[in-house]
Amino acid sequence: MTTWTSEELMAWQPPPGWHELDGDQRRAHLDQRGIQLPLRPADWEILDHDQRMTYLTWYARILGDTPEARAAKEREYRKELRAWRVLMCWWIFCLFVGLGLVWGTSALGEGTGLRVGITVFVVAGYAAAIFVPMRLNKPVPHA
Known part of the structure; x- marks a missing residue:
């Protein structure tokens, strides 16, 4: 597995229909393509607070914004x-x-x-x- 930096990870764009997939389907889609979105990227230690918060917001939007989460909200x-x-x-x-x-x-x-x-x-x-x-x-x- 290659370690990705936060910029490389945030450059990845989800495929069409991603918004409708639930959390398990999203993880399965990523696993099929060999993509692992780590909670902490390779450059985590050198990121300042704002950069970390930007990455965590992106991460939550990509993996956390599921139909179930929206229904709960x-x-x-x-x-x-x-x-x-x-x-x-x-x-x-x-x-x-x-x-x-x-x-x-x-x-x-x-x-x-x-x-x-x-x-x-x-x-x-x-x-x-x-x-x-x-x-x-x-x-x-x-x-």
């Missing part, structure tokens, strides 16, 4: 998105319960101005403390 994304949606619904429910207590009870008497003030305060506080951060942290599909 999609399932994880769906799970995170569902949890995010449940939490958002919970906060919206709590907001409406709070506003229902302000507007639906006579605890504040006839103080409409006070009710409007509390409503503005609660909605602004909700937006600043809950809604905006939750929107910023909404799960996104994995690349």
Whole structure:
């Protein structure tokens, strides 16, 4: 077996249809052609950190991006998105319960101005403390 440098390995291009092959099929394809993609190429020791990370990213893309891995990422994304949606619904429910207590009870008497003030305060506080951060942290599909 010849030892390949990282440049030689990364110059290799996968054949058409590679993207649809699972991990075992990819390894079998490489074995049939006598290609072994080592986790660490021959020049690993002389590579700087950025070069090592570039090689490991390439390696993961070539061998790790299988249909099974993509399906697992999609399932994880769906799970995170569902949890995010449940939490958002919970906060919206709590907001409406709070506003229902302000507007639906006579605890504040006839103080409409006070009710409007509390409503503005609660909605602004909700937006600043809950809604905006939750929107910023909404799960996104994995690349």
